Amino acid sequence: MNYLDLSLTQVKSALDKGEITSQELVKLCFEQIEKTKDLNALNSTYFDLAMARAKEIDAKRAKGEDVGVLGGVPIVIKDNINMLGTKTTCSSKFLENFDSPYNATVTQKLLDAGAIIIGKANMDEFAMGSSNENSAFGAVKNPVDETRVPGGSSGGSAATVAAKQCFASLGTDTGGSIREPSSFCGVVGIKPTYGRVSRYGVVAFASSLDQVGALTRTVEDNATMLNVLAGADKMDMTASHTPVADNTSKLNDGVKGIKIGVAKQFYTEALSPEVRDNLQKALDWYKESGAELVEIDLPSLDTALAVYYVISSAEAASNLARFDGIRYGVRAKDYTDLVDLYFKSRTQGFGKEVKRRIMLGNYVLSSGYYDAFYRKAKRVQKVIRNEFLQAFEKCDVLISPTTASPAFKLGEKANDHVAMYLTDIFTVPINIAGVPALSMPCGKTSEGLPVGMQIIGKHFDEPTIYQVANAFEKAHKGGE
Amino acid sequence: MEYTIVVGLEVHSELNTKTKCFCGCKNEFGDKPNTNCCPVCTAMPGALPVLNRDAVEKAILMGLAVGCKINNYSVFERKNYFYPDLSKAYQISQLEYPLCVGGGLEIEVDGKKKFIHLNRIHLEEDAGKLIHDNSGTLVDYNRGGVPLIEIVSEPDMNSAEEAVAYLEKLRSTLLYVGVSDCKMQEGSIRFDVNISVNKPGEPLGTRTELKNLNSFRAVQRAINYESNRQIEVLESGGKVIQETRRWDDEKGKTYTMRTKEDSQDYRYFPDPDLIPLNVSDEYIESIRTRLPKLAPERVAEYIKLGLTEQDANLLTAEKKYSDFFEKVLSYFNEPKFVCNWITAEVFKKLNAFEIDDREILVDAKSLAEMLEMYKNGEINQAGARKIFDIIWEKGGEPKKLVEELGLAQMNDEGALKEIIAKIVADNPKAVAELKAGNQKTMAFFVGQAMKATQGKANPKMVSSIVMELIK
Numbered sequence: 036m037n038y039l040d041l042s043l044t045q046v047k048s049a050l051d052k053g054e055i056t057s058q059e060l061v062k063l064c065f066e067q068i069e070k071t072k073d074l075n076a077l078n079s080t081y082f083d084l085a086m087a088r089a090k091e092i093d094a095k096r097a098k099g100e101d102v103g104v105l106g107g108v109p110i111v112i113k114d115n116i117n118m119l120g121t122k123t124t125c126s127s128k129f130l131e132n133f134d135s136p137y138n139a140t141v142t143q144k145l146l147d148a149g150a151i152i153i154g155k156a157n158m159d160e161f162a163m164g165s166s167n168e169n170s171a172f173g174a175v176k177n178p179v180d181e182t183r184v185p186g187g188s189s190g191g192s193a194a195t196v197a198a199k200q201c202f203a204s205l206g207t208d209t210g211g212s213i214r215e216p217s218s219f220c221g222v223v224g225i226k227p228t229y230g231r232v233s234r235y236g237v238v239a240f241a242s243s244l245d246q247v248g249a250l251t252r253t254v255e256d257n258a259t260m261l262n263v264l265a266g267a268d269k270m271d272m273t274a275s276h277t278p279v280a281d282n283t284s285k286l287n288d289g290v291k292g293i294k295i296g297v298a299k300q301f302y303t304e305a306l307s308p309e310v311r312d313n314l315q316k317a318l319d320w321y322k323e324s325g326a327e328l329v330e331i332d333l334p335s336l337d338t339a340l341a342v343y344y345v346i347s348s349a350e351a352a353s354n355l356a357r358f359d360g361i362r363y364g365v366r367a368k369d370y371t372d373l374v375d376l377y378f379k380s381r382t383q384g385f386g387k388e389v390k391r392r393i394m395l396g397n398y399v400l401s402s403g404y405y406d407a408f409y410r411k412a413k414r415v416q417k418v419i420r421n422e423f424l425q426a427f428e429k430c431d432v433l434i435s436p437t438t439a440s441p442a443f444k445l446g447e448k449a450n451d452h453v454a455m456y457l458t459d460i461f462t463v464p465i466n467i468a469g470v471p472a473l474s475m476p477c478g479k480t481s482e483g484l485p486v487g488m489q490i491i492g493k494h495f496d497e498p499t500i501y502q503v504a505n506a507f508e509k510a511h512k513g514g515e
Numbered sequence: 516m517e518y519t520i521v522v523g524l525e526v527h528s529e530l531n532t533k534t535k536c537f538c539g540c541k542n543e544f545g546d547k548p549n550t551n552c553c554p555v556c557t558a559m560p561g562a563l564p565v566l567n568r569d570a571v572e573k574a575i576l577m578g579l580a581v582g583c584k585i586n587n588y589s590v591f592e593r594k595n596y597f598y599p600d601l602s603k604a605y606q607i608s609q610l611e612y613p614l615c616v617g618g619g620l621e622i623e624v625d626g627k628k629k630f631i632h633l634n635r636i637h638l639e640e641d642a643g644k645l646i647h648d649n650s651g652t653l654v655d656y657n658r659g660g661v662p663l664i665e666i667v668s669e670p671d672m673n674s675a676e677e678a679v680a681y682l683e684k685l686r687s688t689l690l691y692v693g694v695s696d697c698k699m700q701e702g703s704i705r706f707d708v709n710i711s712v713n714k715p716g717e718p719l720g721t722r723t724e725l726k727n728l729n730s731f732r733a734v735q736r737a738i739n740y741e742s743n744r745q746i747e748v749l750e751s752g753g754k755v756i757q758e759t760r761r762w763d764d765e766k767g768k769t770y771t772m773r774t775k776e777d778s779q780d781y782r783y784f785p786d787p788d789l790i791p792l793n794v795s796d797e798y799i800e801s802i803r804t805r806l807p808k809l810a811p812e813r814v815a816e817y818i819k820l821g822l823t824e825q826d827a828n829l830l831t832a833e834k835k836y837s838d839f840f841e842k843v844l845s846y847f848n849e850p851k852f853v854c855n856w857i858t859a860e861v862f863k864k865l866n867a868f869e870i871d872d873r874e875i876l877v878d879a880k881s882l883a884e885m886l887e888m889y890k891n892g893e894i895n896q897a898g899a900r901k902i903f904d905i906i907w908e909k910g911g912e913p914k915k916l917v918e919e920l921g922l923a924q925m926n927d928e929g930a931l932k933e934i935i936a937k938i939v940a941d942n943p944k945a946v947a948e949l950k951a952g953n954q955k956t957m958a959f960f961v962g963q964a965m966k967a968t969q970g971k972a973n974p975k976m977v978s979s980i981v982m983e984l985i986k
Binding site for chain 1: 558560566593597605780782783784789
């Protein structure tokens, strides 16, 4: 048996039973990383650190001590999450040599649960992008088809799980950055409710939209991961005090009587026929399995992308202003005065897409434009949010495609920013509304590319999402 | 003068919380650079601000003290600009929805009372500090993130004197409420002045903003200088330009810092890391119960004790004076007598120092003991002053000191008569003058009697004995 083929839940059980040690598992993962290094999924790996930790955990387990929910399981985190003893680069030249000064709350939670963090995943620079081509350390390839992108910005996080280099990874999702790559690489990824998971220590892109979530090979694994990550944090005022329900509690409850909302605004002309067919098959299966399909209207859905680019860019421009070359990161060598230091350091340190967003963000916040852009976008955000709230009076979850098309070719959209931005058209509204959503595989195209299904839930109702997702996964094992 | 001067003030006052506004670092002046710092206040990637409840409560307390309306809903915004002392490249402040609005303070200048309205008080964070030395420019982030309140007045003041009176009152109130130590030398209270001039009956003139003022004297001089400058510009047919000017305290002049055209666009927007601040009426009322007795209430009490309004105002000008007065009274309950000594002798000593350094160095109990002896005639004024000097400088017990120094007043009529008789006999010319009705000559006799008794003679008795002897 190849232990790398197991799910997180299965491998944890194998560890607990003593079939394999954590040290052996770490070694297997590093062999796999070596074999699949062409994917460029990871920015850094920590073999020695991981082995030392695995040894500790193996010893603990041998003594019969509690090793945690993730005890001894190799996991990768996205390279915008701080972890002591590692660099946090955000795939930016600016932070190429930046040593994490502290542990992010999610890092600490993983470690406390016994996880072995073996590496950090490549990403689009500062999480800005949908293809992982905006990385200072090179693009990531899709393990399913290496001529294609893995999606972004958590492209490395999706690829590393799909390529079986680890058993789960952390990503961040501001407008689809977990779900789109999950869809492209055929893994399960969740963007939790805004406020469900602490953002402390996660390098901010757009603070009001960013959420950390897990990418896994199964729905159950994903629910287990969210149980570890979720909860209030005294270091993050936006982390909610809403009690955390056990995300695994309803996994096997089936879908009988579940009301699934279908909004026509998600099933547009833009949908590729194969994505449409797979989604239709999934909806049919749910209906046959006892779920009720409810027609939902989300009339303002198509404004979400515009709202997103105004709000996220505004926040990003401000969040990234701290990268000024004064305290850390790139400082240009040949500056003449203070303004020149700022100008040259930022010019040299940031990539094109990041600069584009900073300029956009400063523009929409500037005097004379604020009302027309930022304030208006915040107003429209309320409208969209309310439409989702109303929709959830009629249904338990909404189901949509995660993306309109499967993974595209490397370079295909690199110079067409609007086409690139449009790939997030179904994922962005979720962040704007602040609700949780999960992407999971639902079939494949004739070329064998994974199609992603997005299951959207009510605020803080991730357990129902997992219930609906797990029912489908169980019935379609083996990729049917 | 044919111009009206219009002044509005923005006062920044650091709150004396234990920790910073958005992180757990110590709020302490004078520590080794960059020792009170963490990922949050040095803006490490991924760090997030968490609001300090004590800072909010102190800001509300000050708002209540000056009659502000406390808003149930207020919002922190980011003020974006680049400067090395501002680690995040934005300052967390408030703009559209401040914590406190309205309110005001009554001032008195030349016997005329006036109410100065406040526009708002909002909560924000301080920046770090740049230190320039031979090796270049260094940054100290210890002050970065220290909570500040910005107290913005309406343009209600019409002279430098009114502005200073307002600032004195404001500083006094901050100290009464106990939310700031108001040390100008340490920069824990700082002032920006907005000033314009116009002819009576005409609309307000174009204003300039003066920055970098950190003493009342600087405010006074800067307003006088700048109003004259603006008047001269207008009189010579020019126009005042809306701009920010820097006050140079050494040269006593203001200089252009930046004009409106190159003023910064701060791109304010609500800080998404901080949820809007909601304070309930119940919460506000619970904070109100912590308001200490303020100056107006104390003035009313002191008047009831028999003090004049003027004296009561003098004593309550600062909390520490008023507290001291009350403490002395607790040992020796003679309000008028105690008040006279404090407003004359204590204030004389304090006035030798800069405002920040005015500390009452004498112990209330000792002063009370000395004053009681003085009142009872056990020592005379000269003796009282001598004891006061000693207990101010070194402390000590007045009763013992009187004994040690032999300062007990000489009240022995027989002995005094003997001494005075000799003085009268030796000074026939003075006696004649006194007899002729020149009362000033009495001072001469008292002086001579003091000289002969090493200052111990009871001056009242001396006068009456002299009058008796020359009859």
